[in-house]
Amino acid sequence: MRTATPRRLLICAFTLWLAGTLAASGAETGGAAPAFSLSDLLGKPGSLSQYKGQVVMVNFWATWCGPCQQEMPLLDQMYKKYKPAGFVLLGVNVDKEAPAVKDLLARKPVSFPVLLDPTNAVSKAYHLDEMPSSVIIDRKGTIRYLHRGFKPGDENEYQDRIRQLIRE
Numbered sequence: 001m002r003t004a005t006p007r008r009l010l011i012c013a014f015t016l017w018l019a020g021t022l023a024a025s026g027a028e029t030g031g032a033a034p035a036f037s038l039s040d041l042l043g044k045p046g047s048l049s050q051y052k053g054q055v056v057m058v059n060f061w062a063t064w065c066g067p068c069q070q071e072m073p074l075l076d077q078m079y080k081k082y083k084p085a086g087f088v089l090l091g092v093n094v095d096k097e098a099p100a101v102k103d104l105l106a107r108k109p110v111s112f113p114v115l116l117d118p119t120n121a122v123s124k125a126y127h128l129d130e131m132p133s134s135v136i137i138d139r140k141g142t143i144r145y146l147h148r149g150f151k152p153g154d155e156n157e158y159q160d161r162i163r164q165l166i167r168e
Contacts, residue, residue, distance in 0.1 A: 029146055033058075033137045034125040038092065038115035041102055046115050048137075051088045055165040056137040057158065058090045060123050063100045065131040067150040072110055074155040078162065079112040085166045086139075092117050094131065134158065138165050 033056075037047035048056065059075055061068035072091075079089040091114040093101050098116060105114065117123060126135060128148070136145040136158070145161045147154065 029143050031143055033135065033141050033143050034122070036122040036125065038117055038122060040113060040115055041098060041105070046090070046113055048090070048141075051090075052141065053139050054086045054088050055082075055139060055162060056088045056090065057162065058092055058126075058135045058137065060092045060094060060117075060126070060128050060131060060133045060135075062094050062131045063104045064095075068132040069104070069108065070152075071132055071150040071155070072108055075158075076110040076112060078155065078159060079110075082159075082162055082166065087162055087166060088112075090115060092122055094118075094120050094123050136161050136165065138168065 033048060035048055037045055037049075039045055048058070057075075057078075059071075061072070063069075075089055075091075079087070089112040091110065091112055093114055094117050095101050096118050098118070101114070101116065123129070123133075126133075128135075130148040132148075132150050134145075134147045135143055138144045144165060147157070
C-alpha cells in the first residue's frame with residue numbers, strides 16, 4: 001500500500017476541484033431541468049412547466065449567431081415532424097433587444113414557440129454560454145442530452161435522441 005505524499009494529496013485535491021469545476025460549468029445530464037418562465041415576442045408568458053409530460057428541446061440562440069440561423073429551419077422541420085408524438089421545441093433567444101429578434105423571425109419564420117431571455121437568466125440557470133446550445137428533456141423533466149454549437153448533421157443526433165425519448 002502506498003503512503004500519501006504531500007504531492008499525491010495535492011494532485012488528488014486538484015483533480016477533485018477540477019472535476020467539480022467542470023461539472024458546475026454546464027447543465028448536467030441526468031439532473032432536473034431548471035424551471036423557467038419567460039415571455040414571447042407578444043408578451044405572452046410561456047414556461048417549461050406547461051409542457052410537463054412531453055419531450056422538450058430547449059434551443060438557446062441569438063440573432064448574431066450564424067450557426068443558430070443555419071440550424072433554425074432544421075429545428076422547425078423537426079418540431080413539425082415530432083410535435084404530434086408529444087414533442088415540443090422551445091426557442092430561447094438571449095438577445096438584449098426584441099426588435100432584432102422580430103426582424104430575424106420576419107425573414108426566417110419558425111412555427112415553434114420563441115421565448116425571450118434578455119437578461120440571460122435562463123441560459124445562466126442552465127450554465128450555457130455558447131450559442132447555439134440545445135437541451136433535450138424527457139417526459140419526467142430530466143435533462144437527457146446537452147449539445148453545444150451546431151454543424152450540419154447535428155440534427156440527426158437530435159432526432160435520434162428525440163425518437164428514443166418519445167418511445168420511452
